[in-house]
Amino acid sequence: MTQGNFPVDKMKGIETPYYYYDMDLLKKTLKVVKEETKKRGFTQHYAVKANANRRILELIASDGFGADCVSGNEIKAAVNAGFPASKIVFAGVGKTDKEINLALDLNIFCFNAESLPELEVINELANKKGKIAQVALRINPNVDAHTHEYITTGLNENKFGFALSHLESAIEKLNELKSLKLIGIHFHIGSQIEDINIFEPLCQKVNELQDFFESKGIKLENINLGGGLGIDYENPDKNPISDFEGYFEVFKNNLKVRDGQQVHFELGRAIVCQCGALVTRTVYVKHGESKTFVIVDAGMTDLIRPALYQAYHKVENISSNLPSQQYDVVGPICESSDVFVKDYDLNETQRGDILVLRSAGAYGEIMASQYNCRDLPKAYYSDKI
């Protein structure tokens, strides 16, 4: 029996909970992203933070994408999976000396620097190694992404990037820092952005900033627009997965790209989200005073997004064809927030039934924890199950 794209019989036999990845869907998504970027002369670096599973990284690397990393360990994971260091960018507000040294030793493409003290430290460490480090300034453009407050990054109140009012001093500082080469500017205004028109004010801001840098005699080789394109959590089988074409077209139409300039993107979620599902088994069906609970063996330790951001993941019972009933689907963790969905219509569910939580390929497996001394979830793949 298969339900949707799930080989249910095979899946039933595997110890739960685990992540299941549809590798064909990932390949198809990568193909679309590649075509849509290539058509417009853009470059895509995959945001490793969305999913650093080795097989996922290997597939993305083998397709020629670069990698956007935010820690030394992400850089190592990217290199081990086959991303060339020359296609790695390194962002993050708190890069440590150890991480910067690693990135310098590997000769990564660029540091996306987020503050003056960070520029000074990269300069000092590069100088010690007799190297020139390529840097881009991550700029906080104060553009509202209209997304969940925890995943909004481009407002003045957020910790990320240089404030617009500090750019002048950053440029002055860069003149003194002889082991740095400024190659570009970098932005990332937030994640799960569903209205692509929000990227228009970002483009306007970038255009103004390009004029500003040119007025200071600085020609930028590289513009990096970050990631953020959202997906439809209500419709995990939607095709295409996201409006990649519309997204890149907003930039094509609104960004004033200079001759010879490279335009980079760092999508994470839109690339990997729909190819992943969290697979779990019903441990008990419990009748409470006013509700019926489906208690499953996956919890917020395996997929924290509902507990952390009140995020919605569609739940399907792939073992049952019975008429639906209303349930709260909850995990076994000792926290009241360990709830996946409430008052939810699900095919009548029995102990042992397999449930899938859809759209879990991004910020799922990678955000798992071992709270309550739980095992980390394993992963299985459609081409090797």
Ligand code: LLP
């Ligand atoms: N570039 C930078 C600098 C970022 O900070 C991020 C995500 C990305 C690219 C990729 O953004 P994406 O295309 O995936 O939206 N854990 C949260 C999402 C946090 C996103 C953090 N930054 C969630 O589960 O919704």
